[in-house]
Amino acid sequence: MRTIIIGSGAAGLTTASTIRRYDKEMEITVITMDKYIAYSPCAIPYAICGEIPSFDDIIMHTPEEYKKNRLIDVITESEVLTVNSENNNITYKDSNGKINELSYDNLVIATGGSSFIPPIEGIDLEGVFKLRTIEDGMKIKEYAENSKSAVVAGAGAIGLEMAYALKVMGLDVVVIEMAPQVLPRALDIDMAETVKKYLEDIGIKFIIGKPLAKIIGEDKVRAIYADDREIDTDMIILATGVRSNTELAKMAGCEVGRWAIKVNEKMETSIPNIYAVGDCVEVKDFITGQTTLSPFGTTAVRQGKVAGKNIVGIEAKFNPVLNAMVSKIGDIEMAGTGMSELGAHQNRLKVVVGKSKALTRARYYPDGKLIEVKLICDNNKHIVGCQIVGGERVAERVDAISIAIVNHMTCKELADMEFCYAPPVSMVIDPLALAAENACDKFKKIKKE
Amino acid sequence: MRTIIIGSGAAGLTTASTIRRYDKEMEITVITMDKYIAYSPCAIPYAICGEIPSFDDIIMHTPEEYKKNRLIDVITESEVLTVNSENNNITYKDSNGKINELSYDNLVIATGGSSFIPPIEGIDLEGVFKLRTIEDGMKIKEYAENSKSAVVAGAGAIGLEMAYALKVMGLDVVVIEMAPQVLPRALDIDMAETVKKYLEDIGIKFIIGKPLAKIIGEDKVRAIYADDREIDTDMIILATGVRSNTELAKMAGCEVGRWAIKVNEKMETSIPNIYAVGDCVEVKDFITGQTTLSPFGTTAVRQGKVAGKNIVGIEAKFNPVLNAMVSKIGDIEMAGTGMSELGAHQNRLKVVVGKSKALTRARYYPDGKLIEVKLICDNNKHIVGCQIVGGERVAERVDAISIAIVNHMTCKELADMEFCYAPPVSMVIDPLALAAENACDKFKKIKKE
The missing domain is CATH 3.50.50.60 (FAD/NAD(P)-binding domain)
Incomplete structure (x- = not known):
């Protein structure tokens, strides 16, 4: 066989x-x-900026190891x-x-x-990079080491991770995104703004809601044209999906x-x-x-x-997805699961949103980080989505909500939920419970109206 | 009214x-x-050792503030x-x-x-402290500053937090616990051993499975008697429940x-x-x-x-508890929820345990911390308990399992669960899913036998 x-x-x-x-x-x-296998594409931006010391680090196994240890031929x-x-x-x-x-x-x-390559003028010039394989990453790193400025087209998670990586390397970075916000498929605009502001504060520039119209240069990139103006750049990363x-x-x-x-x-x-x-x-x-x-x-x-x-004859099923995502860019983490508020509107579903802003540790305990929670509930009070942006401990909270969603939990049940507590790792009322309470309050208001 | x-x-x-x-x-x-109100007793050990700079920090409000801001009289x-x-x-x-x-x-x-004060000889000597109020904490801190050694009676979370705090202050510390393990009400012995080893590595000594037989001294504490020997000490903290x-x-x-x-x-x-x-x-x-x-x-x-x-006439209910707990002691976090394996045995419930050891970040991403997960499932594969010990991101994972438990989720469902992933904050397969898979494998083995 x-x-x-x-x-x-x-x-x-x-x-x-x-x-x-x-x-x-x-x-x-x-x-x-x-050529290279068994590496994590998600790790490429971190290897480019040096958070992960070398590209070799992210390759877990060679074809020879698959052959030797598992009798799997990799051609x-x-x-x-x-x-x-x-x-x-x-x-x-x-x-x-x-x-x-x-x-x-x-x-x-x-x-x-495969990377989507937008059909625009200048797309084949030297200095235009897609980002899909580890070799793409190696080429970008090398080129960036000899560049002073970069444009990243696309403000999804990979685009923002790349923008940050290039900024860390010392380049001037502009991100251009056609949608009216960063992270358009991951977060709602209110949550995405916090991420954008963080990146602006470290010097990354944004052009939002405008397409990359064309790329300008002789044999290599010199500038882009977007938002009715020319913007000089040494290189372009396509993170356009x-x-x-x-x-x-x-x-x-x-x-x-x-x-x-x-x-x-x-x-x-x-x-x-x-x-x-x-x-x-x-x-x-x-x-x-x-x-x-x-x-x-x-x-x-x-x-x-x-x-x-x-x-091999063992019954197994793949369940419907929530498309839970997380990213960490510099000191900010962002994660989302299930339906967004925008997604609900696009699907003509009425939703109620609960929010909280809270610290990751007791108020008096040093180094607590701010996190913002957005909880999305359908008309029956069932939790259908969650987004969190903040300084730490974001991913696992979103995972907790993913578990709540697949179990059809309501915001009321989450507001009453028991969370563990100790001053160095949490607040006495968890930010998730606070957001759930806020959603419950909004349902009460709606009922009164 | x-x-x-x-x-x-x-x-x-x-x-x-x-x-x-x-x-x-x-x-x-x-x-x-x-005398003092609106402070967090859980924070006292951290204020004693200086992780929280001052006792004033942990007091959130004064009686005057309650009167002024909320029209609540506090006498x-x-x-x-x-x-x-x-x-x-x-x-x-x-x-x-x-x-x-x-x-x-x-x-x-x-x-x-109120603190349980064991009825033993010498319990009233100077240098014996209970730990319940902020004043107890202040007294302990002051006495510890003039002491070289301390015995902590009781190895629950508060006892261990106190032992660590006194060690950080430079004292020689011995913890004595009557039960056969540390954290007897929070963790099973296998998980508790990791905590004990961490504390031993930083120099805290343990006497486990023995009672504090008596306290020796003239007008103030000089030693304790336990484990058939005298152990010199300048002070004793009672964390005996x-x-x-x-x-x-x-x-x-x-x-x-x-x-x-x-x-x-x-x-x-x-x-x-x-x-x-x-x-x-x-x-x-x-x-x-x-x-x-x-x-x-x-x-x-x-x-x-x-x-x-x-x-005030708003209907509300308090649900049955999982008694979820978490603590952070130095660089180690420990948390538990629901039923322990020991608790199951004491209740004559058959359980199956799934375990995993994994990192908190992708293998190649720097500074990932090891965490150990123990998942406890009843005969019907429903998750009934979880314990996690490790370097970071422990509390929220235990909260996720608390949500799974109240929703009667099975280990199979958890093994198939979708978790979010990014190299700086998680592994591609979550430690919780790994532990759940391990439990599933054990159920299969049992079925075959």
Whole structure:
């Protein structure tokens, strides 16, 4: 029995490792276009600015280690050219340019996504970088070391992490974002403003609500044109989003939906014995039930586990997602889960918002950090989303709310909830309970009106 | 309408403030034996060692501020002598020694607890200290500044916090505990050992599983006798537990249970118009349904809110407790919620334990701290308890599990749960999910056997 996995990101390699964990016999072959595998793309901005000392640090395993320790073949720098789901085989071009054929019993498509490259003038100039692989990161770092200024296009988490990294390296940094706020897919504008203000305070400039119109330069970047003016810059980082890679899935005959490859909760595509995992698949949103994307490392890992288990005959299901996210940029942490207030309006759902501002330690205990909590409740008082921005201890609180959401907890139940307390690590009333109380108060007001 | 509240701890003052929040007319009188009010007793060890610069810092409000800002009368240094629930009045001796009478419409008994003083030889010598009020803390600090060694009797959280505080002050410290482990009511012995080892590594000595047999000295402490030997010491801190103060409740005719004053979920005692809150009441355990004590600041505050609301006619309920606790001692945090493995054995409940050891950040991200998670599941795979010991970000994770417990979540559901991830604040698979997976694996093994 042989499983072929196309792609060596978190989803592909987790599938491989999960199969091996339960099945010592299965032949497992991973084919990837990448040279380096088993690294965390999320870590690249931190390696660029030196918070993580070296790119080598973020590579966890080599192909040789996969072969030696887990009997998993990883064929690097190779491109899968064809998938034939009737004959159960594929062809690929290896690093020497040779075309090879290989048959499979199970195929896992983990082809991930590619950076979206906006079709604008000057996009091919030297000094314009996408940020997807570790090699992209290495190139950016090298170029930035010889640059004085940079523009980051896109103010999602990766864009802001990159902007901060380049600022730490000493560059003048401008972030340009088409949406009317930073972190448009992660946070509501009120919460995002706190993040923007923090970054402005350390000297990062923003152009918000305007597109990157064109890139100006002879053979290399000299400036951008945006907001009706030219802005000089030595380099440009495109953090303008990711598109799912679905070509091979389509070639295999797998059904592809609005966003990406369609899969069921076992991570099976519409074609028998072909699974798909990671950034190239669609998932179901826990709150709305609609299909969506979930381009997160955690999703990739959890999907890889589900696919791997099902391949070896252990029943496993991938649940609808909350798309919980967190990032830390300098001294500020930001996290969100479930539905945002904006998302609710877009879905024409009425929601009530509870907020709190509180410290992470007792008022009198030194070094407490301010955190802001925003809790989003539907009409039935069920918690459907949460966003937190602040100095520390943000991620785990959002995780606690994710647990509350999947259990259909109400703001009343959360307001009455028991939280542990000690002066060096918390306030006697937890910021989550305070935000829940605030939501309860608002429901009472609505009832009175 | 007048509400009299006996006691100015967190429970009493929260009751007072909650009444005032909803009722601007009610006459509210707090009568307390204390001189200082509105401080956090949990903060005293940190103020002794200087982590919190001064005792003044931990006092949040003065009686004058309560009067001025909230129209709440706080009568300090006064002892309630009698409660007459037939005539709805009390008598008290004020700070001048004068006896006064006062009638009430509602009475709130928030008399708290008193340190348990073990009846042993030498207990009255100079240099023996209890630790309950801020004045106790001030006395200990002053005495410790002129001492070279100390014995702490009792290795609960307060005992260990005190031991650490005195060690930081430069004293030689020995902790003596009768139970076979440190933190006997908070953690299982396997988790408690990590805490003990940390404290031993910074030079604190332990005598475990032995009673403090006697205290030796002429007019002041010179040594203790324990473990069949004399141990020289300049001072002794009694952290040997707390007993509920139920005398006034009994005098009023309120029913008192095995541990403390009986109350219903509205915090009403068995006598109409008399409420009781805080360390002096019994509560129901969420897991076992049995009555228990919950001597925590958070419980006091939540009970005060419930009592206050019910007094002004807003329906509110106090839920059964998990007795979630957390402490931070030096660089180690420890927290627990729900049922322990030992508690399960004592209740003859079969449980399965899942464990994980993991880092608080991605492996390659600097300064990640090790945390150990222990998850306790009942026979039906429902999570009933959790304990975490480690370097950071412990409290919020235990809170997340508290939410999982009250929602009857299973280890399977937690293992499949979505957690947010970014290299500077988490691992791609959360330590809680890892522990839950470990529990699932153990259930599978049991099924096979």
